[in-house]
Amino acid sequence: MTLWQAAQSNDLVPRSVHAYYRYPARFSLTFAATAIEELSRPGELILDPFLGGSTSLVAAVGSSRSFVGTDINAISIFIGRAMLARHDDDAQASLQQWLAVQRKRWSYRQPGFVDTSNDPRLTNAVNIQTKAIIKAAGQVLASIKELDKEQLQQTATCALLKTCQWALDSTRDIPSLEAFRQRYSDVLSILSTRARFFHALRHQLAGLSWGVHQTSAEAVPTLPEFAGDRRRAALIVTSPPYPGVHVLYHRWQLSGRKESPMPYWIVGSQDGMSEAYYTMGGRSGTGQRSYFESMERVYSQLRAVLKTRGHIIQLIGFSETAYQLPRLLLVMKRAGFKLVSDQSLIWRDVPRRSWHARQTAASGAREVVLTHQVR
C-alpha cells in the first residue's frame, strides 16, 4: 500500500488500538504502519512526540521497530503503558480468578468502597442515571488494589477506562449494571489476551525497546533514550494538535454534553489543565500565535534527535487552511526542515468524528500529510 492510499484509509477504529480507548482525533493504524514500513527499517527507532492514543506505538511494535512517545496528557501515557503490559500464564490465571471473586462485589447493594461524592474529578458525572455505574466503577477501582502485580492493575484499570467510556461518554442510553459488568469482563478478557500474546512474542521482539513519557514534546532530547548522543530516531510519525480546532482530549461528555474530568479519576491522576493546554494554545488569536511559537520550539528540538537522513511525517488538519498551512510550513523551515518534494502534500477528507461535527463545514474538514527531512 502506498502512503497516499494509507492516508485515505479511514480505519480510525482498528480493533487492536480501539480495544484500549477511543482517543479523540486519532489517526489510522494503516497510515502509521505504512509510514513506518516505507520510511524506516526493522530495529530502527520511531518517535511520536504527540502520542495521543498510541496508534503509532502499536504500529511500531507490529513492524518490529523500537519506539519512544511523549504526551502531556496523563490519559495518553496511561493507555500507552497499558498497551505495553505483558502477562505470563500465572498472571493470566490470577487475573481470571480475581475477576470471578471480585465481580460479586460490584453491585448497587454492596458498600461503595470509594468516595464518589466529593472527588472534583467526578464533576458533572454523577446523576440519577449514572450513579449506579459510577458506584460500580468505584468498586472496581477498590478491587483493582487487590491485584498484586502492577501490570495486572494497569490492564484491569484500562479495561475499566474503556468500559466507562463506552457506558458514559457521549452516550444517551446508559447501560444497565449487568450490561456494564458483562462488558467489563469482555474488555478485560480482550486486553489480557493481548498482554498474554505480547508476552509470548518476547523472543521475536528481543532487542527492541518501547518507552512512553508524560512530558512536553519540547523535552524529547532530554529523554534517557536520547542521552549521550547515542541514539537517533529514523522516523518521527505524528499528529500534533490541529490549530484552531476544538478537540476535547481531556474531558468526557456526560448526560447532555456536560464536560467531566472523570477519566482522570479512573487512571488515578490529577487534572487541572484547560483545553488550551492540550491543544497548544486554543482557538483565540493569541492562542493561535502561541500555537505556532510552540510548534517552532518543539520542531527545533526534534531536529536534534532525528537521524541526518531521517523523516518527519505528520498528519494535520486546519480550521483556516489558507492562513495556517503556509504558517506551519514556515515554522518547519525555521526549525530546520524541508518538505520532501515527491510526496509532499497528500490531502484527505476528514472522516466523520464526533468533534468534527461541531466545526463549520469548511473548518478542519481536510487534513494533510506532510513529509519533511532535515535541511
Ligand SMILES: C[S@@+](CC[C@H](N)C(=O)[O-])C[C@H]1O[C@@H](n2cnc3c(N)ncnc32)[C@H](O)[C@@H]1O
Ligand atoms: C491529535 S492528538 C494525537 C493523536 C494520535 N496520533 C492518535 O492516533 O491517537 C495530539 C496530542 O498532542 C498532545 N499534546 C498537546 N500539546 C503537547 C505538547 N506540548 N507535548 C506533547 N504532547 C502534546 C495532546 O495531549 C494530544 O494527545
